[in-house]
Amino acid sequence: MKLIIAAVKPFKLEEVREALTAIGVRGMMVTEIKGFGAQSGHTEIYRGAEYAVNFVPKVKLEIVVPDSLSDEVVDTILKAAKTDKIGDGKIFVLDVAQAVRVRTGEAGDDAL
Amino acid sequence: MKLIIAAVKPFKLEEVREALTAIGVRGMMVTEIKGFGAQSGHTEIYRGAEYAVNFVPKVKLEIVVPDSLSDEVVDTILKAAKTDKIGDGKIFVLDVAQAVRVRTGEAGDDAL
Amino acid sequence: MKLIIAAVKPFKLEEVREALTAIGVRGMMVTEIKGFGAQSGHTEIYRGAEYAVNFVPKVKLEIVVPDSLSDEVVDTILKAAKTDKIGDGKIFVLDVAQAVRVRTGEAGDDAL
Amino acid sequence: MKNLSKITGFASAFALAALPALAQDAEPALDTGDTAWMIVATALVGFMIFPGIALFYSGLVRAKSALSLLVQTALIACTVMICWVIYGYSFAFGGSESPFFGGFGKLFLSGVGVDSLSGTIPEYLFIAFQMTFAAITPALIIGGFAERIKLSGAVLFSVLWVTFVYFPIAHMAWDANGLFFNWGTMDFAGGTVVHINAGIAALVGAYVIGPRIGLGKDLMAPHSLPIAFIGASVLFIGWFGFNAGSALAANGTAVLAMINTFTATAGATVAWALIETLTRGKASALGCISGMIAGLVAVTPAAGFVGPVGAIFLGAIASLIAYFFVAVVKNKLGYDDSLDVFGIHGIAGIVGAVLTGVFAAPSLGGVGYAEGVGMGAQVFVQIKAVVITIVWGAVVSFILYKVTDVIVGLRVSADDERQGLDQTSHGESAYHQ
Amino acid sequence: MKNLSKITGFASAFALAALPALAQDAEPALDTGDTAWMIVATALVGFMIFPGIALFYSGLVRAKSALSLLVQTALIACTVMICWVIYGYSFAFGGSESPFFGGFGKLFLSGVGVDSLSGTIPEYLFIAFQMTFAAITPALIIGGFAERIKLSGAVLFSVLWVTFVYFPIAHMAWDANGLFFNWGTMDFAGGTVVHINAGIAALVGAYVIGPRIGLGKDLMAPHSLPIAFIGASVLFIGWFGFNAGSALAANGTAVLAMINTFTATAGATVAWALIETLTRGKASALGCISGMIAGLVAVTPAAGFVGPVGAIFLGAIASLIAYFFVAVVKNKLGYDDSLDVFGIHGIAGIVGAVLTGVFAAPSLGGVGYAEGVGMGAQVFVQIKAVVITIVWGAVVSFILYKVTDVIVGLRVSADDERQGLDQTSHGESAYHQ
């Protein structure tokens, strides 16, 4: 199995989720994160005190899928999250040794 | 070493943490996440505008342990997080190449 | 490529980020987490009801870099995040099978 | 006298001043009790702005625009206060005989001094009290196009709007020479001038400016209902200044207005909660505060004219109609009156204005009509005033939006809107936690 | 006269009205100053509800039930206001001669008009002022079983409770024919009627309904202490209407009640902070606002009877006893009076009621007792009134909880409770950030 980690723009979350459900992804973990990258942050001034906010709000998706589905998931995210503007995000793929569903104890692909 | 990622129900966090400490786990990273899966979300209506909230609040635990401890940790979480209701969560296991403790620079199992 | 996960003290975030940029890291994902470890939490009392807060606020950094850069990144974080006090944090290194940049579709090291 | 004093709260002050029973002597003198109450009433209406309406609106939008509503409210109110002392008071109450316009007689409050009286209170107090009304009305409007308006556009439009819509209509309704005033329209505390007026302007604005990006797709739930609740509660309490203060004295009429404000709001809040429970099985917090505002708006024109029990029904009816409008009708029409200024202030305002003519009937516990006037006739003049206000307000507002758009522009860029007004228009974030 | 006017705040109005010194002429006439103050006092007590108590409670619960306390407070208060004008006022002040019940003479406020007076103020004002007292009391109770009560259960119970507990006890304490009133019990602004009453009902409720799931295991810390602080502060300021307003006039007694409200609260707040510092080395924000409320409750019966310095001690003593109760005793007993309604309103109310009999002594700076009454005798009637209130309140409340449970049920399902009342009872979330 593979763990697919994607950092995307917050307002793209719904679109990505729908696209993934469409191709049969049945679960994911979503985290609000602060992203750092080529897309620069912004400055805020409070009574003359200037603060550079170097981080940009992003959403991180973590999805575990059978190896077979991995590439399709990556492509789907690529399409759904794309705005062609800087800061669209990244996708990373890692190997997963094992997966278990807590409720049933099922392991492996059945757990997903 | 192994990285064990578990998504569980928020109100189970304390129980799981206690169970893990009991078997000698000495550290973990906990993140509040939005979970998507078989357990459906809920709808909220604001002045007639209806919103489907597809995500369910979950807690994500990330624990790095020596290979030897890995299975025991998984079983422990399985037991502690179980409510037999849908949405109990998942456990994923990944390989970790290296671990270092910042304070001392110790590496490998000693770092945990 | 490697995924480097580091849990550090919140007030060290800026220092670490600067140090990493200095050695050419061009992106990262930052998450506020609750850390559990040797560093003990604190107790809060509300009208006589005592609560032990076992978790300590930490910041989690996730950085994907080419294998070549991996060790340097670890060392840099080690130096920047160190206060020699308990709770300085941990660094974990995992293998990454693939990386893609959403905007361009570039894959592998070019995506970082 | 009696007749006049029935017609409108503001009028009564002038009226009462002459009643021997109430003034120590024939010629009017300052009454410390009336003055004490009206100072407080003025502060209470100020409280409706700072922070009442600002919080109510801010809590209902998404976190990324939470500050924009605070800034818009504050700057609009402050700008209008400045306009008021410079020319607004004169345009509304400047003493001209025209039924539409107060004239230039009191520009810069000329001729007013520490000792000038208006009835039994200092004229400065009448000016300040009226100023708070003028300041809050345009601030109500901005809820119609929240989260996408340009700050400069909002402020410029407000200045134009008070000048060409509010000041004239205030003159018509409350000045002794005003059009509605002489029709005998019953508008105790400003249902037409303030609420119908604001509601219609917001509706037009929502159409002209267009819906928020992602409407009906993205989650646009209130970012903090507790903050909205604080705002609504402050509006509730401040409204006692608005309604009971419109008696311009600490007398039985003021007290009647106060108890009616309580009972109408109670009726409206419970009604909204009940209809929600019946239609979806749950009574919501947003529903409670929406009903609360609907009741407060509905009782505004009626406060000094109806009875406490009648007020319960008046509030409840207005609340149910407003509910039906925002929960059903609005979604069909598909415009984006983001914070339901028309749906609540406009609709409840219209219902309240008309029902004032009904519940004022002695048979329904009201104080009755002017001599020779019956319920039918009264309801008719009520409707007449409502229609004029709607037409005048809609047409002029539309023109002013277009003018504003040409001069400074009304809407921010799509990217700025998506990122949120707080960062793009104000360079701040509401929360750092 | 003098004697009577000492017995209770509300009485004094009627009393004073007749004093030539204070009314222009023999027969009572409306005093604009008194009316001005009482309008404001009424608004201030309204402020204690919207948003005072609502925020205080909402901030102290977990985020997942933050809205439920707002909705319950709003709907209970609004429902009781409706009951008040329909039959509550009559049951409490309807003019019957019974020491327990006001009768049916003023159902629907019949016979009351714009010109009816009560002392030197319009009767509608007395009605509205009293209405706010009736509306806030049941809203205080819900803190005892927060985060697990059914909305329908909370509202139904409140209606039953005001009908069978509050209205009768209000009659006993404040009506000229009332039981306590004629005993000469000193309860200036409602320590027994409002606070002891609410505290005991909450305690019974906590027992009947049972503790929250996870009590003592899960973290149940306040989700927003700043919101609770806003609520407590609004209560503090609103309490001036509650206490000083109970003089029913803008006179020396009202002013004495005001300064005592300040000093007693100051003493209580500092005392709670000190005891916390001594026992655990830290003074907490929750401690400050808890002490504040304890002081406000304690001075309620005493406000017009004791001196400003005596009030400091009265507040401090009540605060320390309340602290001891919520921080030590309560945890031993193990019931879940979630927001310490009994621990603070009940305990501080009892202490305040008894100490009123003590600090009223001229030797301690108080205004003294009725002719022929000494401290011992006074303390005895104070205790008598407290005991009757506790017994009546406890027994009747218990029955009403059971009745409510049968009709609509009191507690939500375990799953709903765990998920939080906001989503399960109201279909909303307090925050979207």
Next chain:
Amino acid sequence: MKNLSKITGFASAFALAALPALAQDAEPALDTGDTAWMIVATALVGFMIFPGIALFYSGLVRAKSALSLLVQTALIACTVMICWVIYGYSFAFGGSESPFFGGFGKLFLSGVGVDSLSGTIPEYLFIAFQMTFAAITPALIIGGFAERIKLSGAVLFSVLWVTFVYFPIAHMAWDANGLFFNWGTMDFAGGTVVHINAGIAALVGAYVIGPRIGLGKDLMAPHSLPIAFIGASVLFIGWFGFNAGSALAANGTAVLAMINTFTATAGATVAWALIETLTRGKASALGCISGMIAGLVAVTPAAGFVGPVGAIFLGAIASLIAYFFVAVVKNKLGYDDSLDVFGIHGIAGIVGAVLTGVFAAPSLGGVGYAEGVGMGAQVFVQIKAVVITIVWGAVVSFILYKVTDVIVGLRVSADDERQGLDQTSHGESAYHQ
């Protein structure tokens, strides 16, 4: 009379009492209207503390110290109230003939009773009103060293400071025998006594205690601007009690003070927003509330002396100078007056005090000067009072900080500061969400 009554708000009470026109008869009697207003005014100033200034400050700091500002404000205010009734009132208004000190004549408010009058209001009311001024002033100071002060240090310093700085200067400014008072300094509601005084003490404190760890490096943005906005708005509304209340009566002067408070604040808010727009293209929420406070501070000494239009300019000028100071000068000097107490209260206070001497000119719409006094002479005495206040305040405050540091210490440990005062000093967290 006239002359005197022009000199200061507080004086006018005594003055007016004797004017036949305003009192029923020659010898002073209680006026219910004046009493009604002053009861409310006192509650409004209390509102500025609970929760006004507490929220304003709490919202502006980081979440980890949000509660510390609430606790410090509450405990300082409560402690000072206790000091006030015990000896503060006597030190300030005890009746001694000294120009600097009120003496020991009224320790424990001895000699004051329910019937004692001060002008047309009960003396207890004058005492309570003044008490709120004494209580808020030290609470203003703590903004200068927020997020790093020890609670014990903050409270001890406050007690010392009111004793050796506030009480004497209050005597000088407002007592009939006071130094400034007899110079004919115009300070209507306490620009020197309250704001300049607090500003300078905060500045000295910021220097003595030193900057926060990480200043200029870490993000120290306000954790909740909505909460700060609520605080600022409450301050705005409460300020009507502060300014209009300083007339000590419900008269024309009180009303003038009220309308000026509106217009000056409007001018100041708009001015700050404009200068921000010009200099950085964005008007911020923090800017709006900063301008608001600057305007309120600036109009404090002027409220009863200038005209509504003049007040607009007075507010705007003070706002621009304060902006320049906090946005430009301060960053150069590099001290950490964390919440700009000096930058806003101090600077706007000084500008307001001086400009009062200018805008009081009849030619500028003001009420004019005492007989035989011209603008130049008036401005001179204004400056004299300001300088004395600054020198006295700075020197004595410096000593008191050192004394406090020796006795209980001023600053928490670096670790505690880094972790945040809420957990380390109070054992709580502001939010659990």
